[in-house]
Amino acid sequence: MSEDDGRGIRPTRRDYVKYGGAVLGGGLLAGCTGTNEGNETNGTSDGSTTDGSDGTTTETETPTDGSYTVSMSPVGDVEFESVPESVFTRLTHHADMAFALGRGDAVNAMHAPDYYDALWNQFVERLPGVTLDWTGLYSSWEVSKEKLYELDSDVHLADPASVFQLGTWSTADLDEIGENIGPWFGNSFSARHQTPPTDWPGEYEYYGLWEQFERVAQVFRAQDRYDALAEVRDELLATIEADLPPTSERPTAVMIGSSDVEGDIYAYTLSNPGFLTAHTRPLHPVDAFEGAVESGTIVDLETLLEADPDVMLMLGGMLPTTDMGEIRATLESNAVAAEMTAVAAGRVHPQGARYQGPILNLFQLEMTAKQLYPDQFGAWPTYENGPYPEIPQGEQLFDRQRVADIINGDI
Template sequence: MRRNTEAHRSPTRREYVKYGGTVLFGGLLAGCTGDSTSDAEPANAENQTQTAGTEPAATTAEGGSYTVSMSPVGEVTFESPPETVFTRLTHHADMAFALGRGDGVTAMHAPDYYDALWNQFVERLPGVSLDWSGLYSSWEPTKEKLYELDNDVHLADPASVFQLGSWSMADIEEIRDTISPWFGNSLSDRHQDPPTEWADRYQYYGLWEQFEKVAQAFKEEARFRALDSVRQEMLNTFADGLPAASERPTVVMVGASDLEQDIYAYTLDNPGFLTAHTRPLGPHDAFDGTVESGSTVDFETLLEADPDVMLFLGGMQPGTSMPDLRSTLESHPVGSEITAVKNGRLHPQGARYQGPILNLFQLEMTAKQLYPEQFGTWPTYEDGPYPEIPEDEQLFDRQRVADVINGNVGDE
């Protein structure tokens, strides 16, 4: 582990960053430019067409360095693309994976759990592999561990790390100055209020807006454009095929935990990237604003909402049994009366903290779960990897996505 006296050492192999005169974490407004969304972002923002190239490109400086801006850290000037990557949350780990840096990730929250979950989806990408098992579990990272990992970039939100309460502003700045920059945004998840230290510089991004900035930091803009075009094609399919609002189902999303204990409920259309796979599809939230996202509910509350469809977060994680969840509801005197249970419309989901790759899969699966007549039937899921969907019923090209992850971008 480095000593603090190394604060002014020469750059290591990464020769990673210069700050180009930008004041970070100070009193100036850093990283807030006019091209962003605000917390008044429309509820369907993830469904708006985002043309490749509309986000400002990375600025090239002297000597081949380049500068990218990300709230809340402001402008960061990279000497070369990062190779090793610290992450906390899976939306950032998935971004690194999508850009061909999956093997460079050294830390993430609950790595074994999410390695198993992500691999349920990666199974359907030919020639692509992913191994996050055994990484440092970084939900509450220590400064000492970050020195030990010595990453080229901390793809994590310093405001979110500061919220943990165990980090000071001096700690945040020390890691930035002596190891490598922070470059991430997590409070866009549900447009959380930032700590007061960041209140005048925080802005919110859609999932793919942030992914574009991360791609710029890694000099992988072509990969971003290729994957974004896959998403745009799917969104166009939805725009052409979604039924009228009056014909759409009512839906609830709950955690796939022990239904006899705490049932955590989540909303479907609140601003933020946690709903990047449900908001574009426009279902009706069966709770209709009566339940706060992340709160607990009971069977009586579920029956009162009486959804047409129930979605279970984490339902595709190998440690979760969808047959057991269905059995619990079908045998419960109250749960069995819910319309979704009666009609067998109980479906698994992946994770809320989705990056671009999981987002593509979750857009497809949710479209089929909610609108089988329009987008094809979702098979009854028991266990194992993401179901094999007949090629003519797939809503995005698996081989195309696999090629991009593997670096074969091709003609754009």
């Protein structure tokens, strides 16, 4: 596309946001250089990452004009002259990050907004004094340049390499949006350590969920909120790590997703690299498939019975439109499914979302710990539908009021 895309008048560059750092061919910033040359995963030097901060994020403030720089792959160094006020997102891990920093109302776009608004509010119900409304936002999966000009966002919390993968965007298009409207600042291929498009310029680095969240917090000059939430998470992880049973005493588990548990069933692994497992990997679950099934594989009930998990985790089980009681009844009445240990023992439990941000991560760490290890962390209530169940205060693994206060700015 031409620079003005046929509109005749090209908008002027924003005065308050500008790119810094290296430019590839005069176009889009391609990202950070690092120690990952030659790595077959095209990621970090060892192909793995933790979910905590490694201390490499930079935030520099220029004393004379108040500008500051934040760095993250694949965009590299991005310089801001003021804190962004309007926020474009595509995937929910970025939208949840904005929400966690008290900027949920600043989000103007996201993938399937009504669906995820309904899901997120199942959890937000348990945060006193916190509200969230993403209904009616622009559904941004198949994003267009014209719509981005219309939204006029201060920052695009979206991975430009992921947008490039749509096949309808060039790096020149991406650079045009970043230069004329607001910068790109997002990372999505860290979800499963996917390889970016082969013709994407430059290297690509992977981050844990909370590593990425810290960088986003610095974009909004909200390091204090990040630090406070990270402290809550660190305490939660310490509680879990202190009481994890030995491997020999852990149940086998699977995570599945299906709108029809007697039809096509998607199986997901629980410990593979990437932030999609940020709530299961720290619990060190035992894979009922023993590594024989890759994440996203379609399986049938016979395959599940062969694996015979002790615990079955159901993606989408926390949606307001899902009835876990009905799902359990369907499985119990099916001749094949009824033979599974998880079904017979009543250990078929709901899950929320894999593209989680920090707030959902806290809730999902707690719920999954209880679902897998009730003797250590307290039993997960028999859940059929409705909001995240009320857990007695003495059995909560993190402080809801503290999280609510942080979101609302009471650090």
